[in-house]
Amino acid sequence: MNGVARVFFLSSLVFGLAGLTLGNIMAASHDHSQLPTHAHTMVIGWVSFAIFGMFYHQFPAAAANKLAKVHLVVAEVSLLAILIGLYMLYGGNKSAEPIAAIGAIVYAVSFALFTYIAWCAVSAKR
Numbered sequence: 001m002n003g004v005a006r007v008f009f010l011s012s013l014v015f016g017l018a019g020l021t022l023g024n025i026m027a028a029s030h031d032h033s034q035l036p037t038h039a040h041t042m043v044i045g046w047v048s049f050a051i052f053g054m055f056y057h058q059f060p061a062a063a064a065n066k067l068a069k070v071h072l073v074v075a076e077v078s079l080l081a082i083l084i085g086l087y088m089l090y091g092g093n094k095s096a097e098p099i100a101a102i103g104a105i106v107y108a109v110s111f112a113l114f115t116y117i118a119w120c121a122v123s124a125k126r
């Protein structure tokens with residue numbers, strides 16, 4: 001794995017370990033207040049980012065496109081904003097809501113960009 005595929009996949013492993021650590025802490029402490037932070041770390045950070053990594057590995061021409069680098073940077077930064085915002089929000093800091101909200105909107109935009117990249121790559125004639 002190289003380039004964009006490699007960074008997406010390696011970061012999915014880091015998000016996976018972080019999310020599982022949080023899940024175990026929640027289970028052990030019987031305090032599930034960080035459920036949304038754990039859930040989104042697992043499903044966006046581990047599952048989606050691993051899928052992005054495998055997609056770009058399978059479609060090297062799409063991965064070589066500059067748009068894929070934009071997708072990578074925007075997705076990583078916006079997911080960090082979502083997770084930091086959610087962690088603070090569900091830790092009781094209501095003022096963190098805009099961080100999670102802006103992160104979520106930007107993440108959705110990055111997913112629209114991925115939809116375009118993947119749609120073009122998958123429907124292109126070979």
Ligand code: HEM
Nearest residue numbers: 020022023024025026027032035038039040042043046047
């Ligand atoms: C070490 C393994 C794990 C532990 C100890 C753990 C722990 C937890 C706990 C304590 C909750 C809160 C349950 C509740 O309050 O209803 C939860 C929810 C959740 N976990 Fe995990 N988890 C683990 C692995 C995973 C994995 C691998 C994924 C996904 C790839 C995942 C995704 C979720 C989701 C989506 C929810 C929210 C479920 C809902 O909305 O009812 N977890 N987990």
Ligand code: HEM
Nearest residue numbers: 035036037039040043044047048082101103104105107108
């Ligand atoms: C970035 C845009 C997203 C926003 C704004 C968002 C927002 C939300 C909200 C408001 C909830 C309900 C939380 C609650 O009732 O406490 C939720 C739950 C959930 N979302 Fe998302 N979500 C986003 C992305 C995603 C993605 C991409 C996935 C899957 C890959 C996902 C999977 C889930 C799951 C499994 C739950 C149930 C667990 C929970 O209650 O936290 N979400 N999401």
